[in-house]
Amino acid sequence: MLAKRDLARDYFDLADLDDLPERYNIAPTQPILVIVAGERQQPGSNLPERKAMLVRWGFMPGWVKDPRDFPLLINARAETAIGKASFRAAMRHRRILVPASGFFEWRRPEGKGAKAQAYWIRPKKGEILAFAGLMETWSSADGSEVDTGAILTTAANNDIARIHDRMPVVIRPEDFSRWLDCKTQEPRDVTDLMKPIDDGFFEAIPISDKVGKVANMGPDILEPVEERAEEAPAETKKGADAPPSSPDQLSLF
Incomplete structure (x- = not known):
């Protein structure tokens, strides 16, 4: 079995990659690994060399004083990111890939006292995937800089819709270069990539509510539990780029 470092390096065609610690429960404002297009070309190719870097999970437009x-923007709606002031420049110039082994989501039933069910949502095949993301480097008045990022979301596919009405945008390996190419591929050229992944790509595994506490960081949070009886999901706000009221951790490399 490949180590996580080798797996990610090969999957994203990286020249090199530092060791990757096991991280099971990442929360907003914490660092996440992202993949960006580098300045140099790949050996024997006209494609940019890819490189990995850490950014703060929580997007900050450059014009924020x-x-x-x-507000803390951990997500950006794919349907509106091209035209929205917060994300317009990043959509044009700073598209990224966010490596992950899956993500967490909650089904919140209606009714007083009804308890939410947490899910570990992962690919049925493979150990790694890439979410579409955006990054921006925010500069403070004293000259210090912080690299920040957000994950693009889209409408849930049929598999996820019973849990939540949104899901991260997944970029397939054959589309990595096009998504990262901000020199020749304008936002309108990559809108076809910002759509729900095919049904059957993910499986949703019910897990305990331990994942709702960031202090719980061990692999035990992924252990399956018996699924609570399914009820109608509570309404979620439409059109917001800010995170919903449910916990927002993702499982990222």
Whole structure:
């Protein structure tokens, strides 16, 4: 079996990659690994060399003066990101890939006292995937810089819709170069990539609510539990780029 480092390096065709620690429960504002197009070309190819870097999970547009006055944007709606002021520049110039082994989501039933069910949602085949993302480097008044990022979301496919109405945008390996190519591929050229992944790609495994606490960081949070009886999901706000009220951790490399 390939080590996580080798798996990610081969999957994203990276020249090199530092060791990857096992991280099972990542929360907003924590660092996440992302893949960007480098300045040099890949050996024997006219495609840019890809490189990995860490960014803060929580997007901050460059024009924000005081982060305290701006909401934490961990997600960007794919349907509106091209035209929205917060994401317009990043969609044009700074598209990224976010390596992950899956993500967590909650089904929140209606009714007083009804308890939410957490799910570990992972690919049925393979150990790694890539979410579409955006990044921006925010500069403070004192000159310090922070690289920040957000994950693009789209309408849920049929497999995920019973749990939540949104899901991350998944970019397939054959589309990595096109998504990362911000020099020749304008946002309108990659809109076809920002759609729900095919039904059958993911499997949703019910897990305990331990995942809702960031302090719980061990692999035991992925252990399957008996699924609670399914009820109608509570309504979620439409059109918001800010995170919903449910926990927002993802499982990322």
